[in-house]
Every structure is written in C-alpha cells, then in structure tokens.
Amino acid sequence: VLMRNLEAVVRRFQDQQRGWVLVPDIHVLRIEDVALSTSPFELYLDYGLRIRARSPSAYTLQAQLSCGEAGYLPTARAVAAGGYGAHVANGTVGPEGGQLLVESILEALRRLFAA
Secondary structure: OHHHHHHHHHHHHHHHHOOOOOOOOOEEEEEOOEEEEEOOOEEOHHHHHHHHHHOOOOEEEEEOOOOOOOEEEOOHHHHHHOOOOOOHHHEOOOHHHHHHHHHHHHHHHHHHHHO
C-alpha cells in the first residue's frame, strides 16, 4: 500500500508539471422541486452540505462516483488534519477543485430552476 501511495503521489506531481487539468463530467437533473447532481468524486460531507444549503431546490441529492471515478475529494480541513482519504495519493483533485465543483453544480442548478 505504501508503494502504491508513493507512486500515486509521483503521478499526480507529473500530471501537475504537464499542466494537466481534470474536467469532470457533472450532470444536474430537475424533477419538480427535487434536484440531483452527479460527479465522479467521493465527496466529503462538507461539500454535499454546501450544495444543499445553497441549492435553489427544496430537495437536493448528490450521486457520487458517477461518470467515472476520480477518488476522494477532501476539504481543506481534512487535508490539514490528515483525515482518511485526504492524502494526495487518494484522489486527483484537492480542496480548491472541490470548491470549484460546488460552484459549478450550484450554477447549473440555478440555471435549471430559473427556467
């Protein structure tokens, strides 16, 4: 496990050096007052709560590990505390990408509920 983790860290560093950017597939769906969003990440609870709290929908659900699998998406607090799944080897995106994901999903939901 230690060897695989170290290999994952090296791969992520190499990706960053090449300027690699992950553009995940996300989808949003509206059924009456219910919204569903999807992403390829295993989200930390805080991200789901941020989406739900700011969603224009009465009920908002998130489907994780959809359209592929991009690993854990830790929060800054989890990374700082060294929480489970918060190590660089456990995912492809860090907390900054998590906030971008939240904002992207919320923008898509706002467009859906504005129509």
